[in-house]
Amino acid sequence: MRRLTLIATAAILASGCTMAPKYERPAAPVTANFPTGGVYATQPGAAGAHSAEGVAAADIGWRDFFVDARLQQLIDMALKNNRDLRVAMLNVQAAQAQYRIVRSELFPTLGAQAGQNKARTPRDLSFFNQTISNQYSVGLNASWEIDLFGRVQSLKDQALAKYFATAYARKAAEISLVSQVATQYLQVLQADDLLAVTRQTLKSASDSYGIVKLQFDNGTASDLDLSQAQTVMESAAANLQSQERARAQAVNALVLLLGEPMPADLPGGLPLGGQNLLTDIPAGLPSDLLLRRPDIMEAEQNLLAANANIGAARAAFFPSISLTGNFGTLSPTLGGLFKAGSAAWGFAPTITLPIFEGGQNLANLDLAHIQKKIEVAQYEKAIQSAFRDVADGLAARGTYDQQIAALERDTAAQQRRLDLSTLRYRQGVDSYLGVLTAQQDLYSVQQTLITARTQRLSNLVTLYQALGGGWIERTGDQPRAVDAASASDARVSAG
Template identity: 40%
Template sequence: MIKTSLTPLAALFILSGCLSMAPDNEQPELPVAQNLTISEQETDVAEQLMLSEWQNFFTDDNAKALIAQALEHNRDLRIATARVAEVKGRYQIQWEEFIPGFRGEVSQTRGRDLSTFTGGSVMFNRYDAQVGLVSYELDLFGRIRSLSDAALNQFYATEQAERFVKISVIAETANAYYSWLSAKENLNLAQQTLNSRQESLDLIQKRKDNGIASDLDLAQAQAALAQVSARKSQLERLYTVSKTNLELLIGTPLNQVSMTDSQQMPEMMSLELPDNISSNVLLSRPDVLAAEHQLYAANGNIGAARAAYFPSLRLTGDFGFASNEFDSLFDGDSETWTFMPSISVPIFGNALNAQLDVAKAQKEQMVASYEQTIQQAFAEVYQLMVNRKSYDDELNANLDLVKAQKRRLYLAEAKYKAGLASYLEVLSAQQDLFAAEQAKLESERARLANTVTLYKALGGGDTVSQ
C-alpha cells in the first residue's frame, strides 16, 4: 500500500524541472557586415585571432609593473569582483529551490495543566524529535528552472562584466602611463627650448650692446622667451593631471611603485592583424558576451512568467518521535508523521498577464542592447584598424618635419649671424621646430594609444580565443 502511494509521488519528483516554457536561447543574427575589411584587395578571412596575454603584449617593464599594481588595487575592479561574488550567491540561493529542504528539531516541553479526573493541576513533560520537509514546490511547469537559468545567466553576465573591467583597467593604465611619459617628455622639451630661448636672448642682448642687433630683435627674443615660458606652465599642469590620472588607476602614489630608471616612450607593441577579419571575433568580447547572457536571462524570466499561469504543487511533511519519557522517545510506538500536499491555482490573471508582458518587454530591450553592443564593437574595431596606418603615416611625416625644421633653423641662424637675414626668420624657425617636436611626441603617444585600445577592443588577449 505504501509503495503504491509513493509511486506517483516519485514520478512527480522525477518529472520536476523537466519542462521549460522559456524561449530557446539563440544568438540573434549579427546586425553588422560579415567581415571587418580595411583593404580593397581580396584576402582570406581570419575566423579567429589569438592575442597574447598582457604580460607578453607589453614590452615595457614599467608598464607591466603599473598594470599589476592596478589589477591589485584598482577600486573599479574590486567593485566588479565583489559584484560577481554577490550574483553568484544569488544564483546559489535560487538553485536551492530545486532541492528539497529538510530541517531537524529536538525539543522538550514542560508545563502544568488541569487534570480532568482530579480537578487539580498536574505537571507534564513532552519530548519531540522530528525531521521535516520544508515546503517544497514540485517544478512541474519549469518555473523554478527558468528562474534558476535566469540567475545563472545573470551570474555569467556579471563575470563577463568583471572581465571587461579588467581589460579596461589594463588598457587604461597603459595609456595613462604613456600619456604621463609623453607629458614628461613634452615638459623636458619645453625646458630645453626655454633654455635655448634664454641663450638666444642673452646673445641678442650682447649684439645689441655692441650695436649689431636692433631693439626689434631684442623685443622679438623677449617675446619668444615669454611664449615658451607660458607654454611650459601649461605643460606643467598637463603633467600633473596625467600623473594624477595614473595614480587614480593604480590606486596608490606613483613613487610607491618600483619602476626602472628608464622612463621613456617604449617601442611599438607587436599586434599583427590581417586586413580581413570575420565579425564573429567580436562575439568573444566580454561586453558582447555579457549582453548575450543578459538576453538569455530575459528568456528565463519569460519562462517563469509563463509557468505562473499553471497550478503549483507544494509538499510539506515531517517524521519523528514523541513521548512523555525521554528514555522511550525512539520506541516504535512513539513514531509521528504528517504529510501535507497543497495545490495553488491562479484564478484572476491580470497580474500574471502584466508580468509576462514585462518579461517580454525586457527581452526586447536585451535584444536591442545586444545588437547595439555588437554594432558599437564593430565600429570601434573598424575605426581603430583603419587608424593604424594613418598614425604610422602621421608619425613618419612628423619625423621628416622635425628633421626639416632643424635644418631650416640651422640655415636661418647662419644667415642671421652673417647679416643676411633678420632675427624674425630665426624666431619663426625656432617656433616651428618647437611645434614640430611637440607634434612628433603627440603622434608617438596617439599611435601607442591606438594600438593598446585596439588590443582591448579585440578582447584584451586574456587566454580566450578571439
C-alpha cells in the first residue's frame, strides 16, 4: 500500500506535464499598418451620416450598425432559424463532448461486477470425484493509466484546442450570417430601384412610341423613327421581366438565409438611399485583427492542437504504466459470498515499453511536425486574408463616394440631354436617333448609379464584418463567450 501510495502521488504530481514543445505565436506576415495614400487617402467622415464615434467594429452592435427596422427583424429571424448556424452550434457541442471523452482518460475507471462460473471437469481429472464446480463472485474493478509522460494530457490539450477552434468557427459563421442577410436585403432593395427605373423608362418609351406612331400614321415620321422608338420600348419591356425574375430570386435567397418563410407582418423598411449605415468605423491596426477576427483565432486554436499532438507523439516513445486491481468476495455457494473469509483481491501493475514498432512511432512524430507546419501556414494565410479583406474594404470606402457623386452628375446631364434631344426632335431640328441614344444612355447610367449605391452599402457591411463586427446585438452589450449558447440555441436544444 505504501508503494501504491507513492506511485499515485508521483502520478498526480506529474499530471499536467506534457512533452509538447513550448508554443510561440508566429509573427504576423503583414505590415504593421494598413495601406495609406492613393485610394486610401480619402476616407469618408460622418458629416450628415450615422457616426461610429470612434468605436471599434467588434464593439458596435448590429442593431446600431443597421438602422432599418425591417432589416433588424430579418437578422434576428436568421440568427434563430438559419440551419447552417444551427449546424455550427451543434458542431461546438460535438467538439465539447469529444473533449470530455478524452479528458475522462486522465481519471481511474471503477466498475462493479457480479458473476457465476460453473464448470465440469472429467472424472479422471477431478479431485474427490467432484466433477462440477461452482464459483460466485461479487466485487469492484479499477484501472488507471498513470500519465507520467503526458500522452493523455497532450491528447486532452489537443481536444480542448479543437473545441475552441470549433467555437470560434461558430462565431465566424454567426458574424458572416449577419453580413449575408444584410447584403441580400440590399440586393432586394437594388432590384426594387432597378424595377422603378425600368418601369419609368418603359412608360416614357411607350409614350414616345405612341407619339411617333401617330406621326407615322399622319405621314410626318419615317418608318425608321417608328422602328427606333419600338426598339427602346421592347428593350425596356424585356429588362422589366429580367429584373422581376432577379427580384424574386433575391427574395428566395433571403428566405433561405432566414430559415423560415418571410412573415407578412414585417415593419416598414427604408429605401436603398435611406439605409444610413456607419461610414466611419475606425480600421485600427492589423494586430487588432488577431483578437477581433474569429477565423484567425480559429486558425490559432488549430495550431495549438497540432502543437499538443506533437507532445502525444513524443510520449509514445516512452513506457506506459497501468494499474489494475479488484476487490470483492468469492464463494463456491451463493449464500457464502459475504461470510467471513470470502474476501478476495488482486493488484496487477503493468508497464509497456515499445521496442520495435516498424517505425510507426517515428512516422507519427514526423506527421505531427508536418501537421504543425501546415497549421502555421494556415494561420498565416488567415492573417493575410483578413488583412486583404480590410484593405479592400478601405480602398472601396475611399472611392465609392466620389464615384457615386460623379454618376449623379452624369445622370443629371443625361436627363438634360434627353430633354433637349426630345425638344429638338419635336421641332424638326434633329432625327429621332438623337432621342433614342439619349434615352438609352440615361437608362444605362441610372442602372449604373443604383448598382454603385448598392455596392457602396455592401462594402460597408463587408468591412464591418471584416473588422470583427456583428457578434453583439447592441453597442455596450457584454460579448458572449464563443462557446456559450444563445437564446435561440437554447430553444433549438429544447426542441
